Amino acid sequence: MKPLSATEALAAIDTGTLTSERLVRDCLDRITERDPVVKAWVHLNPDLALAQARAADATKGGLLRGIPVGVKDIIDTYDMPTGHNSPIFEGTQPFGDAACVALCRTANAVILGKTVTTEFANRHPGPTTNPHNPAHTPGGSSSGSAAAVADGHVPLAFGTQTGGSVIRPAAYCGVIGYKPTFGDFSRVGIKMQCHSVDTLGLMARTLDDIALFRAAMLKLPPVAIDRGGSAPRIGFLRTPIWDEAEPDTKALLEDVAKKLGAKDVSFTPAFKDILDDHAAITGWESLRNYADERLRNPDKVSAELMAGMKRSEAITLDRYVAAQRKTVAFKAFIDALFDSVDVLLCPSAPGEAPKGVEYTGDPRFNSIWTLAGTPCVTLPVGTGDMGLPLGIQLVGLRHADDRLLSTAAWIAARSI
């Protein structure tokens, strides 16, 4: 049976045909059945989850009344360990909840458990597999959240994105991923990698669920998806790394662009190397943000993260400053693109999820937009040559997230 979306579950709860306890038991059953293969969860406490569900059933009310949520394990929870997929933090339990978790609880959600992350949301992978084929990666760094939502373990889950850690795993697993405008969602209690770009994102199986979840994060009434709008002006942006996309992804994008009457849009030459600026900023910042781990526990940091930080020592302050200044200009350039289009269409990833779980895939089709601070949505649209999901990435004007979600619904109705 197709698992319920959060929006469907809420309707059933409100009419009395479903309880949160029943919903959570169904999720736990599904996890018991499937997680030996998918390995999406690093911490689950069924008793605690069911106690929250019964409390939600008793109190009713709240935007997410009784809906279970998966929490990426770099996000603090006061009642569960937060391990960051690092031996440094193994078994440690934070003093408080991250703000995003507290906002879920404020909305009467059930915090179901913690989902697998790569080490510190960086590269070193966890054990999670792609629910569509366990020989493939689910993507990273929000590996467990994407896999859990795709596999019907939970309707909603948190991811975070520094490069492509929300949009890419969502695309690889065939779910909807959403990265809001930079700054809209609180990052309190989320392990920081790079303060200029790190963004909390959301995963779900429907756009209505994304809109609902977003409202809980903003502590505001939900803005319903507008499905009655007129045709958006769509810009097809291949990006400067188009040649790195797989043939099936290129063909999908060209096909969708043609079908939707998108017009070609491109970066000016000044920004063709903007990914180098993303790399300079993230390299500079992460090197300093991990000062405590480097000083007190270097032996417990993965070799690949240590090597990456070693390379980052070559980034000068002048290079960092130049990248920051260029980013200001880049954001202005992107803002101006939206004078003539309502949404940009581009790949969510170079292709399908790569084989193996050691390499979580290339984030660079996403890093462009993490740097730009724009809202992004990935929609699952068909499958690739290996039969795994492909996605299209939709990019909106900064601070116009509600509009992007409605535009995405318009496009989804015509592409999927």
Next chain:
Amino acid sequence: MKPLSATEALAAIDTGTLTSERLVRDCLDRITERDPVVKAWVHLNPDLALAQARAADATKGGLLRGIPVGVKDIIDTYDMPTGHNSPIFEGTQPFGDAACVALCRTANAVILGKTVTTEFANRHPGPTTNPHNPAHTPGGSSSGSAAAVADGHVPLAFGTQTGGSVIRPAAYCGVIGYKPTFGDFSRVGIKMQCHSVDTLGLMARTLDDIALFRAAMLKLPPVAIDRGGSAPRIGFLRTPIWDEAEPDTKALLEDVAKKLGAKDVSFTPAFKDILDDHAAITGWESLRNYADERLRNPDKVSAELMAGMKRSEAITLDRYVAAQRKTVAFKAFIDALFDSVDVLLCPSAPGEAPKGVEYTGDPRFNSIWTLAGTPCVTLPVGTGDMGLPLGIQLVGLRHADDRLLSTAAWIAARSI
């Protein structure tokens, strides 16, 4: 005897006439003598401090080899409690060090202890008094750091600024306060209030010490203050709230501006209400960033912070977005001002430190620049009508912090 600056102490340590242990003992003696009145410290562990000092004496090396540093008590320390001046956190000890503390330890500094903050670096005050007159506030929220540096307890201390929490207390206590370009310093492990503006800042008694401390935070070799430069082009910016400055402060600024040949600069009308945008952004963000405290411990949050958050519930998403967009334009406007000037001169605070310790003073002469993300320095220049210190605030171009410190030295040589 005038207490040594960090730079002077390092020279003495390097020539063998001083040890870190001796320096730390002198600091602890001064604290024992004075802190019953000044009340700058919330946590001190002399044995731990002396053990660090002896270790620094043994290992030598490092940019801050053996120099003691005071840490504002919203900044995590793995070996000392971090209380945030809140009963919620009283006695809690974080798992790790904030990145800025780890960077101090990486530079072989001694973490002397935790300095008093207002509740969560907001308004509700701690017990600290102004070292120049205990009947007056030291300012806030970095109350203890400013008082401790001013009173010779420690040469270097951390503050943080969301409104005016570094520059204002530094000015009230007669020390040098420095807020770097937004984004330059890591905020990992620092309790977040408002992510769009919160900035880690530094306090010291000399500009050379600020340059040294800054280098440790950037994990780079220090850039020496350049005292041989030509006269800077100085813009005298009274700001839209000039009328709120006290007569002694106005007279001081006019006098300094005249002496230095500053030319008048002003905001265009579009930005005369920019402080309302600062208030919208900080109100919106703090309401959500404190979601955990509001949900689980509302009874332990001060009445004034709860009332402030209650008021912030009236800020709509549209208002927040409008403020963010206006800030983008404001930053561009400020950047452009620096085409014709090298530095802006304006008040550090409306006047001297107010009487009493309940009210830590008005931050708004600083909030403008916290929003702008510009580097700022306050220099102590004379005293006001009550005999307490006055400061002048110098504002530089974003990402040109080294130049601002050298310009400040040029101005200090001609104003103080």
